[in-house]
Amino acid sequence: MALQDKLDAFKADFEAGRFPLKPNQEALDTMQRATAELIASGQAQRAKKAGDAAPEFVLRDPDGKQVASRDLLAKGPLVVSFYRGVWCPYCNLELQALQEALPEIAARGASLVAISPQTAPNSRKSERENKLSFPILSDVASGLADAFGIRFALPADLVSLYQSFKNDLPTFNDNPAWVLPMPARYVIGRDGIIAYAEVNPDYTHRPDPSELLPVLDRLRAGKAA
Numbered sequence: 020m021a022l023q024d025k026l027d028a029f030k031a032d033f034e035a036g037r038f039p040l041k042p043n044q045e046a047l048d049t050m051q052r053a054t055a056e057l058i059a060s061g062q063a064q065r066a067k068k069a070g071d072a073a074p075e076f077v078l079r080d081p082d083g084k085q086v087a088s089r090d091l092l093a094k095g096p097l098v099v100s101f102y103r104g105v106w107c108p109y110c111n112l113e114l115q116a117l118q119e120a121l122p123e124i125a126a127r128g129a130s131l132v133a134i135s136p137q138t139a140p141n142s143r144k145s146e147r148e149n150k151l152s153f154p155i156l157s158d159v160a161s162g163l164a165d166a167f168g169i170r171f172a173l174p175a176d177l178v179s180l181y182q183s184f185k186n187d188l189p190t191f192n193d194n195p196a197w198v199l200p201m202p203a204r205y206v207i208g209r210d211g212i213i214a215y216a217e218v219n220p221d222y223t224h225r226p227d228p229s230e231l232l233p234v235l236d237r238l239r240a241g242k243a244a
């Protein structure tokens with residue numbers, strides 16, 4: 020099943036109240052309004068896009084080891100997936116889909132990392148619960164997300180709703196600011212230039228990992244030329 024089909028099925032079950040956490044219509048309206056406002060802001064169109072130089076980074080994995088984009092790019096292209104956190108079921112479905120695609124990504128000489136603002140223990144939980152074999156990196160205060168142009172502040176009514184759901188982002192992220200990255204996926208060539216960018220202010224929509232493979236094939240063909 021394609022990733023978006025899984026996301027759509029989860030969304031339908033959630034909105035129909037088929038989980039222990041059953042949102043009322045007011046809660047659904049709040050979430051839909053926040054998404055609509057973020058779309059209308061146009062921020063996604065101003066984020067880093069294909070052809071732009073990718074911001075360099077040095078972030079820590081759950082064990083505290085520094086991971087540098089420059090070192091990863093020395094080995095080959097880099098796939099970067101920004102996600103909201105282990106508390107987000109849509110993000111977990113995406114991580115699982117990326118894990119399934121990892122052999123195809125690696126076969127094309129590329130590395131894969133996922134990046135979120137959450138703390139190391141929550142990143143370890145992401146890795147464990149989704150059975151990941153690629154690293155989760157912690158973007159403290161969403162600083163790198165800001166450099167990519169995808170960090171945004173949650174509106175007050177959505178903050179209140181998240182608090183009622185026990186989604187305490189300041190605790191998850193060890194950061195008092197209620198900020199998150201828009202879900203985004205990038206392919207960065209060895210030259211540091213973004214070859215593919217997908218940013219969606221609607222967190223219930225994510226591109227299928229299969230979309231990455233033709234991009235990686237083109238990068239590999241260009242290297243061989």
